[in-house]
Amino acid sequence: MTEELVTYEVVDEIAYVGLNRPEKRNAVSDRVIDALSLCISRADREAKAAVLFGEGKHFCAGLDLAEHAERTAIEGVRHSRGWHDVFSRIEFGTIPWVCALHGAVVGGGLELAAATHIRVADANMFMALPEGQRGIFVGGGGSVRIARLMGVARMMDLMLTGRSINAQEAESWNLAQYVVPEGTAKAKAKELAKAAAGNAELSNYAIIQALPRIRDMAREDGLFVESFVASFTQNSPEAKERLQAFLDKRAAKVRNPQDQAGSGK
Template structure:
């Protein structure tokens, strides 16, 4: 099931919506049309699915901003364009369902900003990450100065932007730009597997994880602990939580095992 546009392919696998950036000839550069299609697909998936996977067609996840469109913009048009990306990526990051990304090939510039707005990032071992904005005479505009910098640190981001260096998937994992590195060609399957697992969680728990954790991280220690108490109490008293806890106590649910 699903639908395909000129720039985005949408598939449904159970409770998971798979959104594939579909401009392979342009290395999935993020054009205005692609961003608009992504926004509509994310909004639809948040109403009808329980998790999202974002991946790219062809040899790359995304090489970033479509510079051909960006070149002619005025300063105020650039501001509006950036704020449009912010709104869409914020909706993903602070939405009601988890978003996973499957990364391969180029994860560059705006492509890395998009990946950083997802909650769990799975990288093919051949993926490479870069922020070449300094060499292009521009600056990040899709939320990278907040999201990417918080993931790997300002010093590393400064280095990448100043020098244009690219880093491997293994280095990206060490820097917290991705949480999983898998063999070549397996990123999408792994991301879908993880998304299906998350889709089976209690809806209230997922919502709390996605929306409470990042806000608590921005709070003082005391405020964070106070908010945690309320979120914990709210999630634990939902009917779904009560049933899951009862299943565990009755030995109908599996215990946590050792890692494979």
């Protein structure tokens, strides 16, 4: 392949996965989805956490509409289900994914970002869901993931009006967990991925797999499942070693963020 549509490298057990169609604002084509799928499989095998980012001036401007316009109805269903499969392997994979967002995070780009576990927004980032203006509908899982992050009313507003929101609004709407100065989203995402990679692998897996499912359960069902997940993880050999390290004062305590800021650390 002469064109590397998605870049991939592993450094210090962190996989860096980059959308690499900057001339198309990283619009997602079928070939991009295929390349992303391969990178997800590699990251699951080779890394303890992953950072997803976009090359160039934008994270991702969404679906490649040139391909979409030619599909029949059944082809559209198969295409959408293909996106669901790939994005679900991020959301329900084996490692944490941190997304570094800058520039346009539009349509399918927002659907992709919503599949990751932590989203870091550069101050210059903007989000939109212009599907209504294009005569289409979200097809990459947005009606489930995005709606659950910010609520149906806000998603309906974006889709009906076509308006954009900035990074600060995205954070207040729970579409981003961090807003950082322009040009620093990838660095912050790297910092967060490194922190997550340092966790017990079984704990990370339980967090990724259990929390979204418990959210969808009835209250008592969720509490019941929580008890089993908690018992299973805390009885692993790694958990026992980490707990003993804490009891022996070999592990750091949780610090007040104000103390950390005051110490210059």
